[in-house]
Amino acid sequence: MTSFSTLFAKELLRFWKVSVQTVVAPVLTSLLYLVIFGQVLEGRVQVFEGVRYTAFLVPGLVMMSVLQNAFANSSSSLIQSKITGNIVFILLAPISYAEFFWAYVAASVARGLAVGAGVLAFTAWFVELRLEAPLWTAAFAFLGAALLGALGLLAGIVSEKIDQLAAFQNFVILPLTMLSGVFYSIHALPGFWRALSHANPFFYMIDGFRYGFFGASDVAPMLSLVLVTLSFAAVACLCLALLKSGYKLRT
Amino acid sequence: MIAGLARADRGSVTVLGADVALDYRRARRMLGVVPQELVFDPFFTVRETLRIQSGYFGIRGNDAWIDEVMHHLDLSAKADANMRSLSGGMKRRVLIAQALVHKPPVIVLDEPTAGVDVELRQGLWQFVRRLNRDGHTIVLTTHYLEEAELHCSRIAMLKAGRIVALDSTRNLLAGFSGPRTTARVVARDGTQHMLQMESYAELERELARLRVQGVEIADIELERPDLEQVFLQLTGRDS
Numbered sequence: 001m002t003s004f005s006t007l008f009a010k011e012l013l014r015f016w017k018v019s020v021q022t023v024v025a026p027v028l029t030s031l032l033y034l035v036i037f038g039q040v041l042e043g044r045v046q047v048f049e050g051v052r053y054t055a056f057l058v059p060g061l062v063m064m065s066v067l068q069n070a071f072a073n074s075s076s077s078l079i080q081s082k083i084t085g086n087i088v089f090i091l092l093a094p095i096s097y098a099e100f101f102w103a104y105v106a107a108s109v110a111r112g113l114a115v116g117a118g119v120l121a122f123t124a125w126f127v128e129l130r131l132e133a134p135l136w137t138a139a140f141a142f143l144g145a146a147l148l149g150a151l152g153l154l155a156g157i158v159s160e161k162i163d164q165l166a167a168f169q170n171f172v173i174l175p176l177t178m179l180s181g182v183f184y185s186i187h188a189l190p191g192f193w194r195a196l197s198h199a200n201p202f203f204y205m206i207d208g209f210r211y212g213f214f215g216a217s218d219v220a221p222m223l224s225l226v227l228v229t230l231s232f233a234a235v236a237c238l239c240l241a242l243l244k245s246g247y248k249l250r251t
Numbered sequence: 252m253i254a255g256l257a258r259a260d261r262g263s264v265t266v267l268g269a270d271v272a273l274d275y276r277r278a279r280r281m282l283g284v285v286p287q288e289l290v291f292d293p294f295f296t297v298r299e300t301l302r303i304q305s306g307y308f309g310i311r312g313n314d315a316w317i318d319e320v321m322h323h324l325d326l327s328a329k330a331d332a333n334m335r336s337l338s339g340g341m342k343r344r345v346l347i348a349q350a351l352v353h354k355p356p357v358i359v360l361d362e363p364t365a366g367v368d369v370e371l372r373q374g375l376w377q378f379v380r381r382l383n384r385d386g387h388t389i390v391l392t393t394h395y396l397e398e399a400e401l402h403c404s405r406i407a408m409l410k411a412g413r414i415v416a417l418d419s420t421r422n423l424l425a426g427f428s429g430p431r432t433t434a435r436v437v438a439r440d441g442t443q444h445m446l447q448m449e450s451y452a453e454l455e456r457e458l459a460r461l462r463v464q465g466v467e468i469a470d471i472e473l474e475r476p477d478l479e480q481v482f483l484q485l486t487g488r489d490s
Contacts, residue, residue: 006306085290093307094276
């Protein structure tokens with residue numbers, strides 16, 4: 001247990017020491033999105049009855065930052081450790097592959113939630129928000145961060161160089177988050193694109209998270225919860241199997 | 252393989268009876284490894300690094316021992332300095348301290364003197380000898396055979412992943428089948444003469460023989476067989 005909590009604490013301390021870059025910067029980015037899109041689209045787009053566009057936008061932005069930062073935390077920590085070689089300290093220690101997995105994922109969840117809370121705190125200043133179903137919000141924030149933390153770990157294990165990881169981040173994670181309905185409701189899309197959005201796992205996380213705020217969503221939150229949980233279970237199993245085999249970590 | 256960084260294709264490795272694959276927690280607790288490369292985590296200070304390392308091994312509240320290790324390695328003044336700001340030699344000391352936080356009975360030094368300055372090298376060997384006297388088993392891997400000859404009581408020689416010899420230093424030297432001793436004589440006219448003898452007792456007779464031939468000796472160099480020759484002989488036989 002001490003091994004796990006130490007690795008977890010080390011991962012927390014790592015991003016906390018550079019919190020301007022890992023927490024403050026992403027909060028600022030989200031605020032810019034809110035100011036720009038809110039300014040341009042306020043009054044032109046209405047998704048839910050009686051919900052202003054800016055208010056609609058906030059939960060999506062919060063969840064998007066939760067997801068992107070959870071991914072960034074585990075993936076960048078692992079790839080840095082692999083490239084600088086200090087991963088050896090973890091590999092030499094009596095730490096099981098499961099402890100390794102959960103420590104990285106838990107730290108990613110912490111960073112994702114910290115950034116999400118920061119975005120929410122600042123954006124709540126601009127718009128009036130109420131939480132219709134806070135438990136749904138919490139469940140999606142938590143599970144979404146865990147899923148992206150595990151995906152980040154997976155990307156970190158598989159990548160050998162920073163640019164491979166960056167490619168994964170820029171060509172997979174970023175498009176999927178941007179096209180997940182953060183800025184629009186997928187009901188506003190033409191049929192083909194709407195169907196395609198249903199194949200995007202990020203859509204369910206954003207949609208379910210948003211349900212917690214407005215009590216309204218594009219699909220039933222329970223369906224989203226099941227899909228996100230199953231996705232997490234699948235990625236977690238893959239990660240655990242890779243870590244157990246020592247893939248690209250031990251020779 | 253001993254430390255679990257690589258996996259054996261077949262066979263098994265145990266550390267004081269603990270199998271490194273089946274009982275890896277116990278095996279790794281008994282092992283302190285000083286890696287060859289100067290690796291460090293740039294996010295932390297020396298003390299944080301050592302505390303984290305202790306935690307990995309399940310030890311909390313290890314500050315008394317951490318202070319002692321830092322003291323012996325002359326690291327106390329740098330305890331709160333960031334790892335990034337340390338010189339190469341200092342980073343090497345932190346690596347040694349990291350291997351010692353959990354007081355392992357077996358310490359593996361992987362080429363500890365590669366690229367290390369003379370002063371640190373002397374200090375390092377002194378400290379390692381102390382650890383050895385205190386009951387730690389030291390496993391040294393090195394390419395410098397004179398280091399092995401000087402410090403080790405038992406030596407394994409590997410070539411292409413196979414152990415070609417495993418014995419005490421004395422027995423390895425005794426088993427050398429070439430000439431026991433050699434004298435290289437350089438004459439005043441620049442010619443060289445190699446004298447091969449069973450022992451230095453024969454040196455006087457050999458030199459007398461040279462003088463009879465009219466050789467005027469300008470310089471003389473004596474060589475005993477060392478581990479390098481033993482190694483070359485052992486591995487040469489294989490190839």
